[in-house]
Amino acid sequence: MLRCTLLVCGRGVVRLLASSFCSESSALPPNLLLPTNLVDPSRSKRPPPPADCPLPLLRSCDAVVPAHLSAVQTWVETLEARGSEPLGWAQLHPDVFAVAPRLDILHEVETWQKNFKRISHANTKIRSEVRGGGRKPWNQKGSGRARHGSIRSPIWKGGGVSNGPRGPTSYFYMLPMKLRVQGLKVALSSKLAQDDLHIVDSVNISSPDPQDLLHLIREKLWGESVLIVDVGEEFPENILQATASLKTVNIIPAIGLNVHSMLKHEAVVLTLESVRFLEEKLLWHDQRYTPLYPYKLPYSDLP
């Protein structure tokens, strides 16, 4: 029931409801803000490319697809032209883009990303570090007051903290390499399954204006925030200028792809080269040997 109500309420349904009331004045306020992760039925869920698609196949899988699986097929679009017609279709490897949606792995990798960099600098002084408190305040016996040994003991006001945070503490830990790799694969598969992954031929756009890029994204109904992923050290000037001032549209190199960024942005846009790069890197871990020494050192038999 909740899902039905969620499906009914949607950003685009504002238009639906407004159109149904077009004879009378719309009962919905014009500045209605709905949460952005509600499923929008008006968003055109383009069906996946059929077997007899007239558009060309722009990319097939480089790695061998196992016999019991079949490649995932998606549309390839373009950022240059304003129309929302796809250029062609591409095949993606199922062991990267159609793995089981392990939400618990996503949660683990996301908490790791958040916490492994954390160093908490909270520090309190214990009774020996608080200034003063070396002398016994009054005699043990005879004064009528409670017996005390130092004015900085934890039961005193102004005294040291007995069990407080002690100095910079590191929360560093590393998850196994294969778990982090699986997290990336699960994130890519989930984005693809929920129609939030878009393949683009290249990252060249026609103008460096940020508003143009926003119009393009709104036309294609990609979502509120977009993460653009490309391979290489140099990016075209236009896209860099366009995304520099935008908060919700960001561009990263393919080596910087991570689960947190993918979940934070509603849509993820990959170029064909970045798809090739990611497939190569992520599939390697399925068939590698365990390391005898760090992988950075030269190996003769591993590729």
Next chain:
Amino acid sequence: MSFPKKPASKALGILQNLPRISLANLRPEPGAKKAETRRGRGQHGGNRSGRGHKGERQRGTRPRLGFVGGQTPFYLAIPKYGYNEGHSRRPQYQPLSLRRLQYLIDLGRVDPTHPVDLTQLVNARGVTVQPLKRDYGVQLVDEGADIFSAKINIEVQRASEGAVAAIERNGGVITTSYYDPISLGILIKPVPFFLRGQPIPKRMLPGEDMVRYYTDAESRGYLADPEKIQQARLALALKYGYTLPDISKDELYHMLSMRKDVRQIFFGLAPGWVVSMPEKKILKPTDEKLLKYYRS
């Protein structure tokens, strides 16, 4: 026969109709995160905080482990005997069964057309040797001798008689040789050693407790007399009841007869040479004293 369904297709299909996965939707698997016990808090953790009632238990003044109230404790009453004396200094050999060796050869992880060395076995991830834990190498165990059918030139540190028989029955060659701990560490991980930039050391000879094993023809030691080894091969063939195949007529005879020099660690590299990996060069010493030392 049922057709294999694509794994995860059902879950991904369900996901298409669910709200978008975002940072606000993530949660751990129910039951994965167990809350830690906090002593001294609440109705169950508080009061005596799990310490019991009065006495040394609650007050934390229990005596040391093994104390039995004053009576001579068990660990002092029993007299000593050297069962475990020097146990941490005894050489250990990681077992390698013939079954595992056959498995590695069948999968193509170990190449039988080249001499099989400890480096090859470790590169194939067939065995894990830890020289720092008093491992002196690998020992061949004869489990799987009945399925073993590969002709290889193998060099291990210890071998059981059945394993030797199984290898020679298939026309292979087995040698047992000694590696001192430093040479062993270099042998199993050659690349980190080469990156150190040190010259390859010469392999040390076995100590007096091991010399007897490695000069024995029965155990195919590398210091033994080749004629005695041939006689031992014939004797073993008679004992186990198989005909010893003649390797000299084999096409791989050259490969099967490749053996390392007594002081050599790697095939093709002599002691004293420096391997420079970034420049991809081998540097050999030219000084007479060094050559004399490394050749001794």
